[in-house]
Amino acid sequence: MSTNKLEALKKYFGYDSFRPQQSEIIDTIMANRDCMVLMPTGGGKSVCFQIPAVLRDGLTIVISPLIALMKDQVEALRGNGINAAFLNSTISGAEQDQIMWQIRLGELKLLYIAPERLFAGNTFDLLREWNVTLFAIDESHCISSWGHDFRPEYRQLNLLKLRFPDVPIVALTATADRVTRRDILKQLNIEHAETFISSFDRPNLSLNVLPGRKRIEQIQRFVNKHEGQPGIIYCLSRKGTETVAASLQKAGFRVAYYHAGMPGDKRSQVQENFLRDDIQIIVATIAFGMGIDKSNVRWVIHYNLPSNVESFYQEIGRAGRDGASADTVLFYSYLDIITRQDMINNSDQSAEQKELLHAKLNRMKQYAEADICRRRILLSYFNEPVDHDCGNCDVCRNPRTRFDATIIAQKALSGIARTEQKVAMGMLIDILRGSRNRNIIQHGYERLPTFGVGHELRTDEWSEYLGQMLNSGVMDIAYDEAHSFKLNPVSWQVLKGERQIELVKFIPLSERKAKEEELVPKEKPKQEIIRDALFERLRQLRKKLADALGVPPYVVFSDASLSEMAQKKPVSEAQMKAVSGVGAEKFRRYGEAFINEILDFARENNAPGTRVMKGMTFVETLDLYNEGYSVKVIAEKRNLNPVTIISHLVKLKEDGHAINLKSLIEPAAYTAIITAAQEIRAGKNDPLKPLFELLNERYDYGQLRLALAIWEEERQN
Template identity: 45%
Template sequence: MQQRAVELLQRVFGHAGFRGEQAAIVEHVAGGGDALVLMPTGGGKSLCYQVPALLRQGTAIVISPLIALMQDQVEALRQLGVRAEFLNSSLEAAEAERVQRALQDGELDLLYVAPERLLTPRFLALLDRAEISLFAIDEAHCVSQWGHDFRPEYRQLTILHERWPQIPRIALTATADPPTQREIAERLQLEDARWFVSSFDRPNIRYTVVQKDNARRQLVDFLDAHRSQAGIVYCMSRRKVEETAQFLSERGYNALPYHAGLDASVRADNQRRFLREDGIVMCATIAFGMGIDKPDVRFVAHMDLPKSLEGYYQETGRAGRDGEPAQAWLCYGLGDVVLLKQMIEQSDSGEERKRLEHRKLDQLLGYCETMQCRRQVLLAGFGEVYATACGNCDNCLHPVTGWDATVAAQKALSCVYRSGQRYGVTHLIDVLRGGETERVKQLGHDHLSTYGVGKDLDAKTWRSVFRQLVAGGLLQVDGDGYGSLHLTPASRAVLTGGQKLMLRREQPTTRRERDAPGSIVVAPQDMGLFQALRELRGRLAKEQNVPAYVIFHDSTLRTIAEQRPQDLRSLGRLGGIGGSKLERYGEAVIDVVQQAG
């Protein structure tokens, strides 16, 4: 079985060998075993079911939550000569009927369907008449009620085990903390399945967190290092998405908006352009993302704080799927924390759900405010120990120092208490710094004992102190809609002098983001050929109306430019070029190489 799998991997997919746990997963599932696979984005999850699908008799049914994801994966498989189709609402009735006949007649290797369609009585009856090789449940974290992408239909996928117990199932996800992992196994009846848990580390992604200080200027400073590169800028609100897209467009970026409130045709057109054109910056809410299979996204920027470490990991994971250098950049401030905590408190969720969401937000705040390697903190959230500092996050590259903020914290906490625990951070800073504002005088806060005791620190430092006190659980944001702060029981030890408090010292605002890793690294002597190959790829993609990356990845083009193969035999030995692509595009590629000399 293993030899057949490797031969198929080389012949169809153009890879010399499996990576990590792929070989063990393929052998287990191809042999009829159930599996739960946890593997980071870009780690090669799809091969874990695509190869067994081609090794086993029948059609593999792949349950996928989004239309865009299905279409991209099917097109990529067709490029490899694999008989793949999808069934979703984008198909006309006649086309859907053709696909269903092909399934029943055994003419498909893989069929992608949404869970909603799979669960219909008509489709279940169709599966009864077809020969099924395996069931693959992609984005399996959607089964978790407490997760960030919950899809209730995923809960009903236990029908696969109940109705076809003899057919192997493989559930896959790139985003699941330990509780979610256990919930996936329980909800999908995979307790007896073999678990394959890979490292969640994405070593090619550089993680950077900056504190908001004119966020738009900070975003432009960051993007200046990524001109003409594809990327995603996430914003919390629809209005901010549109304003950010317009702001970037006015500054010469090819920026487009995406959110659920846009007309469906505009949304679809913008997503199509992002997938098929180079250098598009998509400004979006988190409605945009899970179905994005674009490998050459060079950055993901967050203009607001996400809701959880799990959501942040998944969103940043859309960068650098090709394994090349990429950036995850997060800009946040205390206002984000206040807003998110208010949203939690004012939601219709039960108390248990609210407590969970508060814990997840606090975990993310701990990541943002840490002074240690960010990768260590991020991976710890997924139950993984990362032994050494990564050397590829802002804290590693620009080490952060701490300062004894005990006295400053006492002043801040005392000010909160003496002003009645009814005010937000802006007013509290005015009091601490002795501000002569109309509101301070009107409230009589210029007579408080804490008035003016914080003149030694500037407003930016005080914002940092308050933000870290909230993140550390010494202050709590009230859910009253005004962002007022009040003390928590944990603050007592600091106020009474029984606990020393070290806080993160804010780095001076610089343009060090310009040191960010750039696009795919190509040697100067190979750049001319690399660009010529990209032009060829662009023409081929346009002729077929498909994204360029389903023809060849940039990393494959770089390898061709470096190796300069002179015939089809030597071209076929390079990674990423299977038999079908060699036959379809090989001569055109060799022509470009030979013309380059």
């Protein structure tokens, strides 16, 4: 089994080794045992059931909640040479009939289907005729009322184990705490199933939280630094998606919005344009993304605070699914908390559910306000121990500076007290700064002793500090009284001087810009510039091929594969297949086109006498050889020793290029060299000096190397 699964991994997916726990999960499924798999988004959950599907006879049923996910994964599987299909409302009757025939003939390995469709009509009854050997329940947290995305239609899945007790079930999810995990197993009737919990750590994701001031301006600067890279901006409301998208369109970005209020055909078109890199940015509500298997998303921005850590982690997990580095940004202000709390309080949820939602929101709030490593907070939420800081979040990169802010807090709390606890943030800041606007004069607040006592702080500074005070419990807020601030026991302790307050020092936007610019290298090394230019060329080729085939670009190759190609510059079949993500089927379809692009780029960037692309000297030798020149002439043209040219040709032959080595050496010389080599048992990798001396220096080292290479090839054949 071990050899088979590794061979399948390389053949279909182009990887040489499994990620942690994948191998054990596959063994469990192959042994017909139920299991639960918890892996972060992009962690490799799908491979855990796709490998068993191709290794064994029969059909694997994948139950998935969203149509988009089915379509994307099926396209990716077909691109890898695996026969897969999906059943949903988007396919025609003729297409459905064709799928049914494929199932009956045993040609299909995986069938993706939504739970509603599974239990509609006679589909569930047909399962007995289909030789089903595995049920894979994707996004299995949807079955639990404790999960963050509960779907009632998932509840019927408890029938699977009752009707098919001998068919193993694998439940997969990216986000579930302990309570949700137990509930998933209970609802699916597999309470004794083995649970595999992979690390939730996604070290390739950079985590950043920014104050929610001038968000559009900050986004524009951020996107300019990620030129051409696909990204997602999540907004709380439909109107918000349209407003943000319009602002970015006006600034010249390729952007579209997506929300549930749009017509279905328009949503599908926007989604398709994003998948195919025709637009760079999609601004969306959480209606977008759960089923999007786009591996080359390079960044995710949350314009508003998510409602819980599970949703947040799943949404940022849509960045960097290919394993390459990606950035995430969360904008945060106390108004986000107010909005979310209002939504919970005004919902028709039960009191118990509201309590749960408030608790989950509070954990999200703690993450946003943290002044310790953010990754530690995320991992601890999912009960994963961690003993070191990540070094890849804003807190680790720029440790927070705290200061004694007791006097600032006393000024603010005094202002709240003297206005009889009837003012919200905007009015309080105007009082503290001494603003004589109409509202202040109308209420007579300009006569208060606290009027103007905080004039030394700017509005955005007061906003930041009041938010920190509120979030740390120094004061309260009455959501049902126009969000006015209220004093609590801690407030009075501070006012009376019985308690000190520390806050995180405010960093002006201009200083943050300067710090960010310091982190950006002023000039890249030449090799890095060349690599980036080659990556862009390969990205353009990928887009061209994908458009011709009608598939998203990442189905051709992931960004991670292209990046490795740009770094290693493979120019042969063996070298290309050594690139992560390049399997047999991918090479058959696209390998030659990408090799040719790399060769063309190398020729364009290797002017005579220069070596701007390390390792590309072989390309020049190959070109001259293919033009029919002899070793001697190639050496003269390149101003190199013939021995060096022969070593190039031997290496090119080993890499899979069509080099006729025998034509480069006289038969008599070959026979003499090999006879001597057999006498002293010399091989291709042994030192050549003993052989050179045994032959009385009649043949140079190039001829010796050439003869031994031919001999080795013949012995292998």
